[in-house]
Amino acid sequence: KDTPDPPGGEIQRDGKGNPTGLIIAKPNALILYSSLAKGPKLSYEDQINSTRQFMRELNRLGVTSTIDAGGGFQNYPQDYAVVNDLWKQGLLTLRIAYNLFTQRPGQELDDFSGWAKMTRPGEGDDFYRMNGAGEMLVFSGADFEDFLEPRPDLVPAMESELKKVVKLLVQNHWPFRLHATYDESIRRFLDVFEEANREIPFGGIRWFLDHAETISPRDIERVRALGGGIAIQDRMAFQGEYFLARYGKQTAGHAPPITRIIKEGVPLGAGTDATRVASYNPWVSLYWLVTGKTVGGTQLYPEANRLDRMEALRLYTMGSAWFSGEEQKKGSVMVGQLADLAVLSDDYFSVSEDRIKNIRSVLTIVGGNVVYGAGEFSDLAPPPLPVSPSWSPVAVYGGYWSNGKPSASSQNERFHTHRWILGKSGLWRTGCNCSYS
Numbered sequence: 001k002d003t004p005d006p007p008g009g010e011i012q013r014d015g016k017g018n019p020t021g022l023i024i025a026k027p028n029a030l031i032l033y034s035s036l037a038k039g040p041k042l043s044y045e046d047q048i049n050s051t052r053q054f055m056r057e058l059n060r061l062g063v064t065s066t067i068d069a070g071g072g073f074q075n076y077p078q079d080y081a082v083v084n085d086l087w088k089q090g091l092l093t094l095r096i097a098y099n100l101f102t103q104r105p106g107q108e109l110d111d112f113s114g115w116a117k118m119t120r121p122g123e124g125d126d127f128y129r130m131n132g133a134g135e136m137l138v139f140s141g142a143d144f145e146d147f148l149e150p151r152p153d154l155v156p157a158m159e160s161e162l163k164k165v166v167k168l169l170v171q172n173h174w175p176f177r178l179h180a181t182y183d184e185s186i187r188r189f190l191d192v193f194e195e196a197n198r199e200i201p202f203g204g205i206r207w208f209l210d211h212a213e214t215i216s217p218r219d220i221e222r223v224r225a226l227g228g229g230i231a232i233q234d235r236m237a238f239q240g241e242y243f244l245a246r247y248g249k250q251t252a253g254h255a256p257p258i259t260r261i262i263k264e265g266v267p268l269g270a271g272t273d274a275t276r277v278a279s280y281n282p283w284v285s286l287y288w289l290v291t292g293k294t295v296g297g298t299q300l301y302p303e304a305n306r307l308d309r310m311e312a313l314r315l316y317t318m319g320s321a322w323f324s325g326e327e328q329k330k331g332s333v334m335v336g337q338l339a340d341l342a343v344l345s346d347d348y349f350s351v352s353e354d355r356i357k358n359i360r361s362v363l364t365i366v367g368g369n370v371v372y373g374a375g376e377f378s379d380l381a382p383p384p385l386p387v388s389p390s391w392s393p394v395a396v397y398g399g400y401w402s403n404g405k406p407s408a409s410s411q412n413e414r415f416h417t418h419r420w421i422l423g424k425s426g427l428w429r430t431g432c433n434c435s436y437s
Contacts, residue, residue, distance in 0.1 A: 033072030047082045047425060049388045055094045056385060057399050059372035061281055062342030062361035066094060067324050069135040069177060069210065071276065072102025075255070076115060087128035093371035093382075095340070097131035097324035099177060102165075105139040112137075115391065116172045122325075126338060127367070132175030132325050135210050138162045141178065143185040145211065145235060147242035151182050159192050166196045172302050175206040175325070177231070183214045190222045197226060205398065206325060208267070211235065212253040213243070220257070220264050229267035231323055232256050232315075234285035238278050240294035254305050258289070262311075269320035270312070281400045286312050286348075287357040295357075309349055309356075339368040343377070358401050 001018055005011050008031035012022040025032045036132065042050060047179035058066070077084070086092050096318030100115050102108040112133060123130045136142065140158040145150070169176050180186045186209060193207070207231035209215070213236065215223075223230060236243060236255060244252045254260065261268050270289060274280035284295060289312040292301030307315070329338050343363040363380070364372040387395045 008034075024148070026149065036276070037073040044082070046388050046392075048086065048386060051082055051086060052091065052385055053392075053394050055092065056372065058280065059093055059364040059366070060360055060374075060399055061283065062116070062344060062359075063282060063363055064095060064340035064342065064364065064366045065324075065330060066096055067131060067271070067320070068096055068098040070099050072101070072296065073103070074101055074137075075103050076100050077118065083128065087124070092127050093366055095126060095330075095338075095366065096128050097326070098129075100132045101134065101136045102248050103139065108138045108161065109168060112165055112168055113176075116168070116174070120172075121174055126329065132177065132206070133165075133169050134177035135179040136167075137165050137176060137178055141185070141189065143179070143181045145181040145213070145239070147239045147246055149299075150246075151184065154185055154188065159188060162189065162192045163196050166192060167200055170200045170202055170205060172194065173205060175207050177210055177323075179211065180209040180215075181211050181213055183216045183219055186212065186215050186219050190219060190226070193226055194222070194227075202227060206323070208323060211256070211273075212261075212263075214247075214251065215261075217257075217260060217264075220261055220266060224264055224266045229269070229322060230256075231260060231269045231271055231320075232261075232280065233271045233273035234288045235278055236300060237271050237284060237288035237294050240300045241296060241298055244298065244300065252300050253302050255300075258301075258306065258307065259305050267319070267322045268315055269323045270315040271320065279400070281357070282316060283359045284357045286316065287353070288354060291313070291353050313348065318436055340366050360399075360401065 003019065005026075006023070008025065010024045010026040012020045012024055014020055015283045021037075023031075062352050073079075078164060080098070083092075083096065083098075091368075100112070100119075102111045104111055119130050121130055121132050138158065138161045140155050140161050143154060166176070178189060180189055189209070193202075195289060196202075204227065206229070207227075208230050208231055209223065215230070220230075236252075240252065243255060247255070258268075270285060272278055272280055272282060272285050287293070287311075288295075290298075290309055292306040293299055294304075318327065321327040321331035322328070324330075328336075330340070331337070333341055342361040342365070345360050345362050346355065346358075348359060351359070361372060362374045363370065363377040370377070371378045371382065373379070385394075
């Protein structure tokens, strides 16, 4: 009860002052990163198995590809060894394009200079490939999004530090992404990008901002003019109430301004910002895009900033492929694209809005191979993975929403046939109208 708050964190307490067990990162996520890094170290074999278990869980939700934005305490190449070995052994069931995230405050230029001598964008293959730099380029540019706290002010040295890194990346033809929550930060980032572009033209190098909750119309135009993109994630589905309380209904109603970005013609992709600060479930994100609601049911967005189901799905498939430079290979089911698809438990286009977040896959195929199967497709599924170590949560945790009410399709798995329908847009859907009862 008398334990003091740790540096960079706050122990949540009940009305009597007793700790509730929840520690809040305050004012930003650095304590989260450092806490995770201090967790028990798994053996190499258990790291291999744990990674395969997580890929299996993503496959269960119909995920076939992901773009990894790096993270704190994810050092290259040592912390990529397990995934790299799985790739070499042909055991990846998920396509991964990974970015390199600087790890040493004050030594960011050294990080990227060293990595530029070790690897290059595009190195790898369609299953596992290096995608560029970010989402952290310089620590002085970290505008973490704890909406319980006031917006952080970036230090005056940010511009000079960021410019050096960006020029290095452009010189080496590295695509890059940058964590950018607030327009006050974005405006300064764009000043740097425009100045760097005048000195060393970007020349078609793909770059983009992550998150952009409060980006202004003017700065959306600046992103477009410089050939950039914007990747949005469903953080507001989890932090929307905090944002609403701090900034008000009007600002929250277009945070981020999804439809405005689309209207301006800026490349736009959707994601989850998993796994440290948000769920990895893409159906929660699609629910948020379609309904404009938080997972707690708070209505954030007016109809003008919500998407129809096809447009939301397009952002997740065709839209997101742009951010790994793979739009000619991914995002649609058509001749010439990679043989990746999922057959869903429910019809995404007709199930009630509230049930979108409960959708899962009953058959997931990656590279023409079945990587997950359930119900009528269970005989096609790969054998189950071992529970290792013995205390692993997979022994009791069945996966996201696994304890929810079963869908009509899962209740009649052996008697219900799913049909695959390919629309003119190239987006897939199931042919059934099954829904949760």
